[in-house]
Amino acid sequence: MTMSPNLTPVPELYVSYESAQKLKVEAADLVSWDLSPRQICDLELLMNGGFNPLKGFLSEEDYIGVVENMRTADGALWPIPITLDVNEKFAEALEIGQDIALRDQEGVILATMTVTDRWAPDKAREAEKVFGANDEAHPAVDYLHNTAGAIYLGGPITGIQPPMHYDFRARRDTPNELRAYFRKLGWRKVVAFQTRNPLHRAHQELTFRAAREAEANLLIHPIVGMTKPGDVDHFTRVRCYEAVLDKYPAATTTMSLLNLAMRMAGPREAVWHGLIRRNHGCTHFIVGRDHAGPGKNSAGEDFYGAYDAQDLFREHQEEIGIEMVDFKHMVYVQERAQYEPADEIEEGVTVLNISGTELRRRLAEGLEIPEWFSFPEVVTELRKTRPPRANQGFTVFFTGFSGSGKSTIANALMVKLMEMGGRPVTLLDGDVVRKHLSSELGFSKEHRDLNIERIGFVASEITKNGGIAICAPIAPYAKTRRSVRGMIEQYGAFVEVHVATSLEECERRDRKGLYKLAREGKIKEFTGISDPYDVPESPELRLETENVDVDNCAHQVLLKLEQLGLIAG
Numbered sequence: 375m376t377m378s379p380n381l382t383p384v385p386e387l388y389v390s391y392e393s394a395q396k397l398k399v400e401a402a403d404l405v406s407w408d409l410s411p412r413q414i415c416d417l418e419l420l421m422n423g424g425f426n427p428l429k430g431f432l433s434e435e436d437y438i439g440v441v442e443n444m445r446t447a448d449g450a451l452w453p454i455p456i457t458l459d460v461n462e463k464f465a466e467a468l469e470i471g472q473d474i475a476l477r478d479q480e481g482v483i484l485a486t487m488t489v490t491d492r493w494a495p496d497k498a499r500e501a502e503k504v505f506g507a508n509d510e511a512h513p514a515v516d517y518l519h520n521t522a523g524a525i526y527l528g529g530p531i532t533g534i535q536p537p538m539h540y541d542f543r544a545r546r547d548t549p550n551e552l553r554a555y556f557r558k559l560g561w562r563k564v565v566a567f568q569t570r571n572p573l574h575r576a577h578q579e580l581t582f583r584a585a586r587e588a589e590a591n592l593l594i595h596p597i598v599g600m601t602k603p604g605d606v607d608h609f610t611r612v613r614c615y616e617a618v619l620d621k622y623p624a625a626t627t628t629m630s631l632l633n634l635a636m637r638m639a640g641p642r643e644a645v646w647h648g649l650i651r652r653n654h655g656c657t658h659f660i661v662g663r664d665h666a667g668p669g670k671n672s673a674g675e676d677f678y679g680a681y682d683a684q685d686l687f688r689e690h691q692e693e694i695g696i697e698m699v700d701f702k703h704m705v706y707v708q709e710r711a712q713y714e715p716a717d718e719i720e721e722g723v724t725v726l727n728i729s730g731t732e733l734r735r736r737l738a739e740g741l742e743i744p745e746w747f748s749f750p751e752v753v754t755e756l757r758k759t760r761p762p763r764a765n766q767g768f769t770v771f772f773t774g775f776s777g778s779g780k781s782t783i784a785n786a787l788m789v790k791l792m793e794m795g796g797r798p799v800t801l802l803d804g805d806v807v808r809k810h811l812s813s814e815l816g817f818s819k820e821h822r823d824l825n826i827e828r829i830g831f832v833a834s835e836i837t838k839n840g841g842i843a844i845c846a847p848i849a850p851y852a853k854t855r856r857s858v859r860g861m862i863e864q865y866g867a868f869v870e871v872h873v874a875t876s877l878e879e880c881e882r883r884d885r886k887g888l889y890k891l892a893r894e895g896k897i898k899e900f901t902g903i904s905d906p907y908d909v910p911e912s913p914e915l916r917l918e919t920e921n922v923d924v925d926n927c928a929h930q931v932l933l934k935l936e937q938l939g940l941i942a943g
């Protein structure tokens with residue numbers, strides 16, 4: 375297979391500069407849709423030709439073809455639905471044929487779209503076909519059901535301007551900019567390496583070998599759009615990549631950042647990544663073991679077979695127009711002090727390896743990370759963003775009935791943590807929050823959710839900045855607690871503490887006299903009496919408070935924090 379697709383430009387969806395200025399003024403009068411972060415990523419790649427041959431968000435017919443057979447209606451290979459999901463209210467107010475303006479999160483108009491299609495997708499079917507299972511343990515299936523709007527809009531895009539990026543501007547290239555760069559340097563063959571993780575010595579070795587075997591130059595092409603929740607943030611990663619770039623022989627390798635929103639769709643994602651790299655002028659693409667794998671499903675098994683991605687890629691290689699380079703699993707051979715492909719190593723030598731989980735453990739516990747595993751510059755960067763757990767921020771989230779003792783225990787815990795020192799502590803008590811942060815809210819489901827989300831947001835900011843947030847609302851709904859957990863776990867630990875005082879005991883105590891009023895119907899929607907409480911199924915800690923004093927309850931929380939490595943013993 376000989377390929378040199380980087381000689382001609384790829385079609386873009388932008389209008390000329392003059393037309394864009396005019397269109398921008400006209401578009402200000404259109405109905406407009408505020409794009410989500412994921413839609414902004416998709417739109418950028420639609421406009422700059424990264425998603426060539428797509429000309430806009432998929433029509434219903436294209437969507438069905440892509441979901442069912444990985445093909446648009448005119449037969450082009452395309453494995454991932456690129457759809458504009460919106461809410462029902464917005465969709466209902468539109469007419470087919472209408473132009474809408476697409477705005478970024480600051481309100482800047484990036485493009486217009488002529489709405490040709492509007493439909494309610496079968497999301498369960500989409501999940502089964504595209505991601506292999508309708509299982510919310512898959513991040514994209516979770517997104518599909520819990521974040522994406524109920525209605526999809528389709529239609530061609532007219533590009534006005536790309537989304538603005540203020541970070542690493544010199545490292546961001548459109549497909550045509552990369553093609554021009556390769557042309558200028560005379561790079562006829564280019565191997566692309568896709569990554570969402572920091573690079574260590576094994577990656578450097580494998581990418582270098584891949585390029586050497588293909589007699590090609592190397593493009594490190596990391597994702598800086600959206601990756602798997604919990605990944606190392608792209609700012610840190612790019613600083614790590616810059617350090618690794620210096621380790622390749624000069625003028626063989628370059629790096630460019632790709633603002634793609636990954637879906638973690640394994641085999642289909644690999645094909646998609648191949649098409650995107652072809653559009654960026656590459657001739658070869660490295661596909662590894664479990665490419666773009668999302669981890670375990672809700673039954674604890676892998677979503678995809680380890681080599682499914684390679685198999686699907688191989689099947690469509692000609693059509694993708696880019697040659698696959700199999701990932702070689704590289705391991706360190708101690709006797710020879712070098713990395714070698716695992717399948718070429720004879721018996722009897724000492725093979726060293728540090729898994730991703732082991733690396734995270736070593737970072738979390740501040741343990742040594744050997745030089746044979748990674749470059750010192752990379753380890754230094756990682757240590758900055760992943761300090762040992764005992765120095766990271768975290769959130770303790772108490773939940774339980776009104777009068778269960780949440781506030782009292784939370785106060786005691788706060789004082790104990792302040793006595794220990796080291797990190798700032800903030801208490802977001804239910805009553806206090808309702809006074810300062812949520813004073814206009816009542817107790818409907820919608821208002822309670824809003825209240826808890828606000829608490830979650832503040833706690834996540836505190837956690838991100840290395841502090842301790844103690845929250846003590848009722849937080850009666852499991853789904854909302856789960857969403858807050860998700861917000862916080864990006865930055866540090868979320869320790870859910872169920873204050874399990876029974877309703878009978880809370881009502882017997884009735885410190886504020888509210889239960890009496892609730893029984894008399896004078897307070898409506900009162901948790902436990904006339905409003906539900908979802909008992910936490912697996913909190914980090916459950917506190918039984920009957921016949922246990924407050925000091926002891928707070929001490930149990932401290933012991934849990936110590937056990938989790940969040941405070942020094």
Ligand code: PPS
Nearest residue numbers: 776777804817822825847848849850898899900901
């Ligand atoms: S929630 O559901 O998490 O938003 O509730 P929260 O913000 O923690 O507020 C609970 C406090 O408000 C008082 N209160 C009520 N609680 C439950 N249901 C109703 N209808 C209600 N009306 C007022 C009550 O005193 C709660 O305080 P705590 O500290 O939990 O006893």
